[in-house]
Amino acid sequence: MSPGAAALFSPLTLPHGLTLPNRVVMAPMTRQRSPGGVPGPDVAAYYRRRAEGGVGLIVTEGTTVDDPVSSMSVDVPNFFGAALDGWRRVVDEVHAAGGRIAPQLWHVGMARNPKTQTVAFPELPSIGPSGLSRPGKVTGEVMSPARIQAVVDAFARAAEATRTLGFDAVELHGAHGYLIDQFLWEGTNTRTDVYGGDPLARARFAVEVVSAVRRAVGPDFPLILRYSQWKQQDYTAKLAPIPEALGALLGVLSEAGVDVFHCSQRRFWEPEFEGSDLNLAGWTKRLTGKPVITVGSVGLSGEFIGAFRGESSESTPLDALLARLEADEFDLVAVGRALLVDPNWATKIRTGRAAELLPFTPAALATLS
DSSP states (O other): OOTTOTTTTSOEEOGGGOEESSSEEEOOOOOOOOGGGOOOHHHHHHHHHHHHTTOSEEEEEEEEOSSTTOOSOTTSOBSSTTHHHHHHHHHHHHHHTTOOEEEEEEOOGGGOOTTTSOOSSTTSOOEESSSEEETTEEOSEEOOHHHHHHHHHHHHHHHHHHHHHTOSOEEEEEEETSHHHHHHOTTTOOOOSTTSSSHHHHTHHHHHHHHHHHHHHOTTSOEEEEEEEEETTBTTOOSOSSHHHHHHHHHHHHHHTOOEEEEEOSSTTSOSSTTOOOOHHHHHHHHHOSOEEEESSTTBSSOHHHHTTTOOBOBOOOHHHHHHHHTTSOSEEEEOHHHHHOTTHHHHHHTTOGGGOOOBOGGGGGOOO
């Protein structure tokens, strides 16, 4: 094992007894390689290669729940109907390679744009808490209480399927300005009913989704929530400007059934609040006592938004990351683009072969290598 990597490759047991062989998590990355929303054998092989490459837990790309306007592309995988047979194949392949895997359940809300994206039911308007795609810009339909309940039920049905198919855990996508996050953020939630107003009222939809998913999977199945302060619409946005506000928000989500928080930052090394070096994951662990996953440009010189602008990234040393992990600031480390381009990233780090790591180039976004 490479010097300093012992903490990264030590086992960890999550709530409800799921033991991971190491702390490396494959971060969810949208691939749009599932025509008609159905993941094929190539998708199963793609995930199997990461399991064979030594990843402790795979979190799949975002998979959309059963709502007509939940997806931003007909090539993003669904998590209902015909897609479930494809996901069963994925689970079987990952388990055959000794891996562990969780699907990420997703509804994109107002991030769906029928004018610029190839979506199912382009004649239908996108939906969100206030019909806002960004602050002040109405481009869709306000969700009624009945529609809100229908989407909550869709998340619950998808969650029930995760257990039926044999997944090891489930993750909810509550970050980056998608539907759950659109309810949390005052910039896209201007409601005056029970789903809007103060921060805890804006959290009601997220709490209802988490509670419904917890009931669907039962009390003994790991439930992960990915959340972020930043949004695609505003990189400087914050759900909580101070630790006390963040603690209140995370508290109600934790009580609803979240076991693990997946804390998304664009750069993991950036402190979340003034006066402390703790990043978002570090603060989340301090405030909740729950296991946390850190993520954000791990092992790469450039952040991931730049990748979509055509920017490449070189591999970078992990010393600072490992020091934080050894100090117990966070429990797990999600690796995105570095794993996308190099399925054997974890094995190469564990065996001291960092010099062999493949550099990330944007061309990797178009492959299932």
